Amino acid sequence: MSDHEHLVSLVRRMIPPLSPKLHKGQAGRIGVLGGSGDYSGAPFFAAMGAMRFGADLAHVICEPAAGAVIKTYAPDLIVHTSLDGSLPNASVIAQTELASLMERLHVLVIGPGLGRSAFMQSCARTALQLAKERDIGLVVDADGLWLLNSEPGLIRDWPGAKRVVLTPNIMEFRRLCEATGVHSDSCADLARALGGVTVLQKGGVDAISDGSPTSLGGDTLTVSVQGGLKRVGGQGDILSGTTAALLAWGREWARGAYAHVGHAPGGEEEDKVVSEHVALLAAYGASAFNRTVSRTGWERKKRSMVTHDLLDIVGEVYEDMFGQYQEAEGKGKL
Template sequence: MTCNNDTAEIEARLLKECRTIVPLMEANLYKGRAGRIGVIGGSLEYTGAPYFSAISALKVGCDLSHVFCPLNAAPVIKSYSPELIVHPILDAGNAVDLIKPWLPRLHVLIVGPGLGKDSGILDTVGSILQFCREQQDYAKPLVIDADGLFMVTKNPKVILNYPKGVILTPNAIEFSRLAKSVLDKDWEATSDPDPEHVRALAVALGSNTTVVHKGQSDVIATASDGVSVVKCAIGGSGRRCGGQGDVLSGSLGTFYFWASLKPVRDPPEGDGCFPPAVIASYAACLLTRECNSRAVAKAGRSTLATDMLEEIHPAFESLFEN
């Protein structure tokens, strides 16, 4: 379906649709109904990234957040928070077999935060995604960021026409590398991306693919309806601290699950203009930018991703529960 409204009308429609996917906090809910998110990532060098992603998913409102990581990263990630369920199995010789039983319990997989570029680990992750592709009962919607994008750049077929839907969240440099690999285009890395370039990459990767190009304005394009390209330019700041993209990926994991469900509130008039992946992506971009804006207002140049975590609740309440 095509949306022909102007930018302001599109963003107003999107915000209304974002609000419809937020589940009500009712007494009859049981643990897991609001989402069980899995993060595949972490390495000896990068333990913060999977933490920021997994804890952001929880703070947005999912019920359980799992991290699948190598053995040497697990104790550090565990030490950051007792809220996370940490599985130190990603570098085991039988990692795929160890992870398989957990897949039916998860609603969305976030692939890449802090993953590193170890070829053995990347092969294992590729095997997990291939298993999900071949076994429909195990297939999960995917959010791919950071070193997960490196994996896709090296082998785009790993997500090509992935059946359950996949959202990629590249920054400017990651996008330019993907464009070269997938489209053989030498597009310059820029924080002000061309929406048609973002659309072209999404279409090339298959009908279930959405691309979120992070930048001065976040540009979201999907191939799921062939037409949707939207921008999120509200909020944000000039402070680009490490971990901000992980806050986005974790938030997106929770929103993606919520968007895949039938809305629990009455939809706005004309609901259905945007696919679930676009609604989820817009919600996550808007929330992350608002968290950044609020954190920078307090800490300025000293703002860190940990400061942004503290802003998730007030930002969420202001954007989606008014």
Template sequence: MKNLSKKDTVIPKRKPKSHKGDNGRVLIIGGSKDYVGAVALAGLAALRTGVDWVTVAVPEKVGWAINALTPDLVVKKYKGDDFCASRAKDVLKLAQGFDAVLIGNGIGMNAKQFCKTFLSKINKPCVIDADAIKAINIQSINNCILTPHKKEFNIFLKNSKLNENNYRTKLKNNIILLKGPIDTIISKNKTAYNKTGNPGMTKAGTGDVLAGLCVGFVGQGIDLFSSACNAAYINGALGDLQLKKKKGFSYIASDLLEDVKKVLK
């Protein structure tokens, strides 16, 4: 067990003669008629880690909103307000062109069957966030980081027919990043604690930034446990910088993106 500090962050090394895409390509799947901004926050956070390319796969109306917000994300639009199960085949095919996948930001429970189908068949390292966590169990995933808060974690354990005393033996090569006042990063044989952050991190969207940081590091070839530790430490440190700059809790999730380069130095 260890408490994370800045010296524990693993920063990807860029290749001096690299070309576009050589430093990682990430796919983020999410969004719904009720949640438009989550995918954009995650995508922009992923880019700030240094990954070369981020594509967001989203319902059509969400896609147009993201196009209006930023030119930095490649947007793949799908018809309909939500992801239906029949869409999984198309998105799985799309995912083959990427180094890592994030699924769940703003996706909503109407996409539960889509998430189940997609995650049971994907062969890429994944970060699983938000409602996608509620759709799966430990038996159906492999090579993934899950980023639940306590309530989502309890639902995941129930779906897996496990409890807090025995789930670790079934983790395989998956990682849990359990969010809270102190984040806990758990593998089958390691545990780390992150104490950066403050009560302002309860703002909507900060978890999307965290998930985006996670997949950005995974997409650049950092191992899952180190990627989760990086994301937890950096996300909390960003909140602490904003608390100092704003002299209070008026900061919002998108403000965190301003200071990633300062924390990564």
């Protein structure tokens, strides 16, 4: 078995089987904080990416102008238009709404379509603090990373850093390095500078690290799965959503939430490895998966490929990569 196959097998262990013993919401409640007046597509792709991948519920928390548009995209999403900077006491209203919503989430994605206005950035700051207090898994991308450029202390030395994944592209990675005083292009160095959060550095080959040596192989995992030859806006948002779904599943699996419905066959040693490296494995699985989705979409659509084409094949690629669903009582093929 190759290193890649082994890592994918560990990722598969975190995925809950489909079972009548699980009620709606147990297999992933994902929130996406983003969606400003100019950007309505990004939070949609992140939230729908999570749902197409297999999460049960997805909430989008956004500005009213973005929410009105997102609601026309898909009735499957729960859209909260409570981030209205034009209202009196807008920050207080946003904090109240966010605090209430956080009680329902396994993982929060901050950044897709967030924008850089002072109000939306302040909402992201509030959401970060609430997620920290409530032990919610966190994925930060796009303009959520812009906030961390100016305030890296918001994420540094985070209690339970193993539940945080950052997904910077090349330019976002460079800016984070400058903000934290990292003078290298090492994913592990940046992760260490930020206190042990997991960094998924997107590039020609994706690099993933939480800054510590692991039993998975050194201090950095690399994903060289071939992707597509066309880059379209929205691919990174689908990555954020699928990372969130895997992070939600992994954290719930580690807590024993799926023990009563069984999971992939394996031993105690593998269980220990998975529980210690949930965020790393979620990032690895999502990276390999999304590169495969990109390649599949490119092979079919070539230059005409758009992000909706990728969203449409998420379920198909999931079945090919992670196998058929596991039925209740541990029966069926994985």
